[in-house]
Amino acid sequence: MNHLIKIPFSSSLESDSFFAQDQQAFSQWLLRLGYAPLTIKAHRRRLGRFLHHLAQAGLSDPAQIEARHLRHFEARLDQQPLSARSLGQQLGTLRRYDRYRQAYGHPSFLVVSLPIIPIGTPIKRS
Numbered sequence: 276m277n278h279l280i281k282i283p284f285s286s287s288l289e290s291d292s293f294f295a296q297d298q299q300a301f302s303q304w305l306l307r308l309g310y311a312p313l314t315i316k317a318h319r320r321r322l323g324r325f326l327h328h329l330a331q332a333g334l335s336d337p338a339q340i341e342a343r344h345l346r347h348f349e350a351r352l353d354q355q356p357l358s359a360r361s362l363g364q365q366l367g368t369l370r371r372y373d374r375y376r377q378a379y380g381h382p383s384f385l386v387v388s389l390p391i392i393p394i395g396t397p398i399k400r401s
Contacts, residue, residue, distance in 0.1 A: 293336050294326040304375050321368040337376060340384040345369070 298319060305315045328348045329340065352362060373385045 292330070294330060297337055298322055298326060301372055301375050304378070305371070317364070318368045318371060321365050322372055324365070325369060325372070337384075338381060342384070345384060 301322060302315050302319050305318060306312075310318070325348055326337075328351065329337070329344060332344055332347070334340065334344070352365060357365070370385065373383055377383055
């Protein structure tokens with residue numbers, strides 16, 4: 276079954292921006308891979324945080340993502356009161372988004388390896 280679903284745009288992204296369009300296309304890609312609608316919604320929300328961060332950094336296209344943008348986003352995540360599970364889910368979404376971009380011929384923006392955080396791991400805050 277290849278149904279298209281319309282998931283509301285993240286409130287932090289303009290609905291006509293390239294990021295919002297890419298976010299919607301990513302959601303459709305996850306649907307085609309067989310992800311459940313609630314899982315897609317969670318990935319979309321987490322991706323929205325990253326894309327909003329990029330927009331605040333002045334980027335207008337995911338092709339402009341560099342390792343420094345990812346490191347800065349990770350640093351911002353470290354300042355948030357996130358559990359290890361939430362942080363792991365956020366990073367997992369970024370890995371999936373990177374795989375989605377690669378599937379359509381874009382280079383990986385994960386030039387640095389994202390850590391895999393086991394559930395229950397205490398997170399050191401600076």
